[in-house]
Amino acid sequence: MKYETIIGLEVHVELKTDSKLCCGCSTKFPAEPNTLTCPVCLGLPGALPVLNKKAIDLGITAGLALNCKISRECKFDRKQYFYPDLPKGYQITQFYAPICRTGWLKKEFPTGRRRIRITRIHLEEEAGRSYHSGAGIIDSDYSLLDYNRSSIPLIEIVTAPDLRSPREAKEFMEELKIILEYTGVSDCKMEEGSLRCDANISVRRQGDRELGKRAEVKNMNSFRAVEAALEYEAKRQIELLEQNTPLESEETRAWDEGNRETVFMRFKEKAYEYRYFPDPDLLPVIINDDWIKGIRNKLPELPNSKRERYIQEFRLPKDDAALISSSKPMAEFFEAVLKDYSGEPKNVSNWIIGDLVRLINQEKIEFHQIKLKPEALGQMLKILDQGVISSKIAKTVFEEMFYTGNKPEIIIKEQGLEQISDxxxxxxxxxxxxxxxxxxxxxxxxxxxxxxxxxxxxxxxxxxxxxxxxxxxxxxxxxxxxxxx
Amino acid sequence: MSLTKEQVKELSSMARLALTEEEINCFTVQINEILGYLKKLNELSIEGEEPAPYGVPLNNIMREDKVQSSFNRDSVLVNAPQQESFCFKVLKVLEED
Amino acid sequence: MEIVEMSLGQLRKLLDNKEISALEMTKGFLGHIAQLDPEINAFITITEEEALFAAREADARIAKKEGITPLTGIPIAIKDNICTKGVKTTCGSKMLANFIPSYDATVVTKLKQAGAVLIGKTNLDEFAMGSSTESSYFGLTRNPWDLKRIPGGSSGGSAAAVAAGMVPLALGSDTGGSIRQPAAFCGIFGLKPTYGRVSRYGLVPYASSLDQVGPMARTAKDLAVLYHNISGYDPLDSTTVPLLPEKVNDLPQGLKGLRFGIPCESYDKKIDPGIKEKLLLVADLLEKAGCIPVEVSLPSLEYAAAIYYLIAFAEASSNLARYDGVRYGYRSEEQTDMISMFRQTREEGFGREVKRRILLGTCFLTPEYYEDYYLKAEKGRARMKKDFARAFLECEFMLTPTTTVVPNIIREKTDDLLSKYLSEVCTVAANLTGIPALTFPCGCINGLPVGAQLMARAGKEETLFRVASFIEGELGVVKGGIR
Missing domain, CATH: 1.10.10.410 (Arc Repressor Mutant, subunit A)
Structure with a gap:
């Protein structure tokens, strides 16, 4: 018997703003506990929220990058539940009128290219964080609350149940991350929690039309965890099907990274009654065509189309094109080199993918932190092509450029590295x-x-x-x- | 629609109020009395009306993304019933019964 | 004349002519409070030290003739649901009995900047939920006209303090009538401003889409001065209207040609006949001054109370969710885990009326009731706005009763919940439609004051001040509360 796995994702993304969604406190991370708080994000009596326009801008940006319809009227609702990290007893979110609806993301999967539908994107505020004194959640007697994260802006991206395997879910997340980084929507640092996802997963016998009962899996803190957790959960559900004891009601489960299994948290029927209603403190935001157009005009070329262009225009191999386009700073660097250098683009990608990435990894820095200038690499490639230096010397020159940021001609001259052709x-x-x-x-x-x-x-x-x-x-x-x- | 005692208990649990038996009995009667009065609203014609949940007919009130100084941590924690390591302290979370 | 009887203008003159210093004046009012308040209980907190400090600062300003405003050196009382930095703000609740805000409400900032002397925090129904000031954790407040009677509420402390001459001015808050009803019961002036004209930042919310801070005073002119001082756009409150505050002018006198609406629905048989009589007297005075009476109809008015309670309780259930004992306020000792801490804290920290309203509001927002009750009320509010807009095509202002009865005896009406709720029937419409409404004293029945209410289009407070000032001139100042 063959089985089909059906997965939909709810992705939470912290937006890259300087200040919070509803107050002027900084979003910087890390910071000493409770130093980035004020009456608004602490939910003190009488404090009132004021919307950060940048958060709306970034919500629209994400929507455009994911081919969504942008709502003309974007409103905020209160989602009520009690939890100590939620200072007002409700979360400011969008339930009735989210900022974006019905979009899609095209993705090349091993099984072919497909569109994964986006159901909606809504804006909301982050909660605070609790730390548990003692050994762990179970053993500690107390929780300690830090509200520095409280009210940082988030978007939640909800997909249709269009993913068909844990691997697809992981690859979708990777692609989404690239797009959101590209467009400046988010840092997407999964390890810092600025990108998180919950997955709804169910299985059914191949050919069945009806969806099985689904489980929601939470607490997946890396791309690898997404794949591993969903593989575990799919297998578990298939075994239940085979024993003729399929899931009877929807449940929420958590991925336990240590034991590599999903564990039962609660039945969905017992889920909180959120009692959404419009927040009278935040007036509607009307998004007109000019606003959308302004953001659309500033939208960078997205990784998908860069990838295609690198293959078509620069004749890069598929893998090179995919790798270079996967990071905005790398792609920008690549294209900047080609402005100065009219030789073979493949020469450029070789240096980037090879020596540059190796040195970056070795030095544990981020791409945007490098001292090497694209013009310098272009110049070095020119000199190399002219035969002034050998490719072996070029490696030395390249390392020197990487560490000092100096121009190649200066390095060659100072160190007497010109090729001897006399x-x-x-x-x-x-x-x-x-x-x-x-x-x-x-x-x-x-x-x-x-x-x-x-x-x-x-x-x-x-x-x-x-x-x-x-x-x-x-x-x-x-x-x-x-x-x- | 009138509420049973059980439903009032459920509401109190949603609202995180550990009501006494006496309160539940009394509130059940009173809530039903009010709900009965509110049925009056069915007589009002609201055909074609859009809900008006805001106090003022304004839109697009936003601020620029500028960081402003946060509050001094001492004044943040001054009203905390319990604190430790500059954090608010509460008993641990148990899963709901 | 004693300072406790004086109007703002008279007090101003004394200060500006240096016949009395702000310090002496403040001490005078503090003395009056010390004498009367043990009986009346208008104040929860008296901020003597801060007041004396502010008075000295005011004297320095007056000496230097720098930055003197109409309020410099004038004692003012603040309802205790308006946050004051460093001074307890209790909302009349055990939940916040020891809560000391680290920030001032915008209205408080404005008063301090004007050089006013904040003299204390006044009593109220717990979290402003009530109309009698009987439900405060800090005891009930008595009506200075008759100590056996309620002062009205929820701004009963502010109303009683102003009426008794303990302060010339006070701030209240009004969600369904909480400034106007106690003002009427205590024989003073009170204004519920246009929604969005006064910042709510720092006002502890009851129902956010209805709440407004407003002035309470013994003369129409004093009322206008205080209103002008606290109103205006506030970047901290998204719902304030981005207009510059209006300039303070001496109120013009002429009323000729103004049309005043008499909504037939406001004068039904439930009104005390004595009150009706007083209103007719006011209508006569207006006509004699050249105003034109117009009968208007507000068919949705009958549903105002139902609409009001649905919206107010729904919002309240949400606004009061933040009191969980985690960051501030009361925390129960009876706790075994976090959830029991929440449940016990809220059970012990809130009084009965607050819990009742939270339960009802919680109910209205559940999916079973959301469409048929809450949303219907929001649509009903839209209908009411249309009714009022239509009526205001035919008139510049409306004249209605503020209350249907005179103040009752303390604890008299505690049991009959529904009739208690329905006592706000005259006042809630202005909150639901966001328009300004002013109550002024228009005489007495058996030694108890009666108020009449004026309503105008959004932003037309000036019309209300003009009319109220005119009638005040005709009827003379009512001072039965001064003790």
Whole structure:
């Protein structure tokens, strides 16, 4: 019997604003507990919220990037529930009139390209954080509350149940992250909690039309966790189906990273009654065409179309195009190099994907922090193509540029790294090397071809790698031929 | 629509009020009395009316994304019933019965 | 004349002519409070130290003739649901009995900037939920006209304090009549401003779409001065109207040609005949002054109370959710875990009327009741706004009773919940439609004051001040509350 897994996601994304959704407190992270709070985000009696326009802008941006319809009228509602991290006893959110509806994200899956439908995007505010004194949630007697995160703006992106495997869910999340980073909507740092997702998952026998009862899985804190948790949960549900004991009611489960399993939290029937109603403190926001147009005009080229363009226009291999376009700063760097450099684009992507990424990882920095300038890389590639330096020297120059941010011509000059193409000079060195290594010549003459490579190496060593290897080869061969005769 | 005692109990649990038995009895009667009076609203014609949940007919009241200084932490914590390590302290959360 | 009887203008003159210092004046009022308040209980907190400090500052301003406003050096009382930095703000509740805000409400900031002397925080029905000032955790307030009777509510403390001459001016808050009804019961002036004209920042909310802070005073002119001082756009309250505050002018006298509406629905048989008589007297005076009476109809008025309670309780159930014992306020000792802490804290911290309203509001917002009750009320409110807009095409202001009865004996009406709720029938419409409404004293019945209410289009407070000032001039000042 074959089974089909049906997954829909609810993705929470912290918006990249300087101040909170409803007050002027900073959103910076990390910070000392309760130092970024005020009467508004602490829910003190009498304090009132005032909307941050940037949050609306970013909500619209996310909607446009995900092909959504932007609502003309965007309103805020109160979602009521009691929890100590929720200072007002309600969360400001959008229930009746969310900022975006009905969009989609096109994604290349191993099974082909599909559109994953976005049902809605709504704006809301973040809650505070609780820390548990003692060993863990279960053992501690107390919770400690820090409201620095309280009222940071979020969007919740809700997808249709269009994903068909845990891997698709993970890949969708990765793609979403790239888009949201690209458009400046969010930092998308899963480890800091600025990108989170809950998944609704159910299974059914292949060919069945009706959906099975679903479970909502929470607490997945990395892309890998998304895949692992959903794999576990799909398997669990399939086993239940096979034992003829399918899920009877919808339930909420949490991913336990340590034990690598999903654990039961509560039945959905017992879910809170949220009693949504319009927040009288926040007046409606009317979004007109000009507002949307202004944001649309500022929208950057999205990774999907960059990827296509790199393949078409720059003839990059698919993998290179995908990798470079997956990060906005990397793609921008790549394109900036090509402004100065008219050689083969593949040369540029090789350096970025190879040496640059290696050095970035080695130094544990972010792409946008690098000292290397795109013009410098372009210049170095030009010099390399002209044969002024060898590709081996280029690696040295590149590292130097990476660490110092200096221009290649300066590095080459200061360190005397120009390639030696002076035939007479190389000739002299070849002769000297041959004189120093008579045994190698004997070896060569007795048929050991390797001996020639050794001699080339010795010439390069004498010139500290700067000799033009082509010329060295030609000259050495000539000399050896002479001896043969 | 009138409410039973059980329903009033459910409401009190939703509103996080540990009402006494006496209060539940009394409130059940009173709530039903009020609900009865509110049926009057059925006589009012509201055909074609849009809900008007705001006190003032304004739109698009927003502020710029500018950071303003937060409150001094001492004044934030001054009213805390219990605190520890500059945080508000509460008993741990147990799952609901 | 004693200072406790004086109007703002008279007090101003004394200060400006240096016949009395602000410090002496403040001490005078403090003395009067010390003498009367043990009986009346208008105040929850008397801020003697802060008041004396502010009075000295005011004297310095007056000496330097710098930054003197009509309120510099004038003692003012603040209803205890308006936040005052460093001074307890209790809302008349055990829940906030020890709550000390770290910030001032915008109206308080404005008064301080004007150099006013904040003299104390006044009693109210718990969280402003009531119309008798009997439900405060800090005891009930008595009506200075007759200590056996209620002062009305919820701003009963402010009304009693002004009426008794303990202060010349006070701030109240009005969600369904909480300024106007006690003002009427205590024989003073009170204004519920246009929604959005006075900042709500720092007013502890009862029902956010209806709440307004407003002035209470013994003369129409004093009322206008205080209103002008507290009104205006506030970037901290998204629902304030971005208009500049109006300039204080001497109120013009002429009323000729103004049309005043008499809504037939406001004069039904439930009104005390004595009150009706007083209103007719006022109507006569207006006609003699050249105003034109017009009969108007407000068919939805009959439903105002039902609409009001649905909306107010629904919003209240949400606004009072934040009192959970975590960050401030009362926390029960009876707790085994967080949820029991919430439940016990709220059970012990709130009084009966507050709990009743929270339960009802919670009920209205459940899916079973949301469409048929809450949403219907919001649509009903839209209908009422249309009814009023139509009526205001035919008149510049309306004249109605403020209350249907005179103040009752303390604890007399505690049992009959519905009739208690329906006592606000005259006042709630102005909150639901957001229009300004002013109550002024228009005589007495058996030694008890009677108020009449004026309503105008949104933003037309000036019309109300003009009319009220005219009638005040005709009827003379009623001072039966001064003790």
């Amino acid at each position: 035939v007479q000079l190389i000739q002299e060195i070849v002769v000297k090397v041959m004189a120093d290594h008579p045994q190698s010549i004997q070896d060569y003459l007795s048929g050991k071809k390797k001996a020639k490579s050794f001699l080339v190496g010795q010439v390069m060593k004498e010139t500290k790698g700067k000799a033009n290897p082509g010329i060295v080869n030609v000259l050495l061969e000539k000399e050896l031929e002479k001896i043969k005769e």
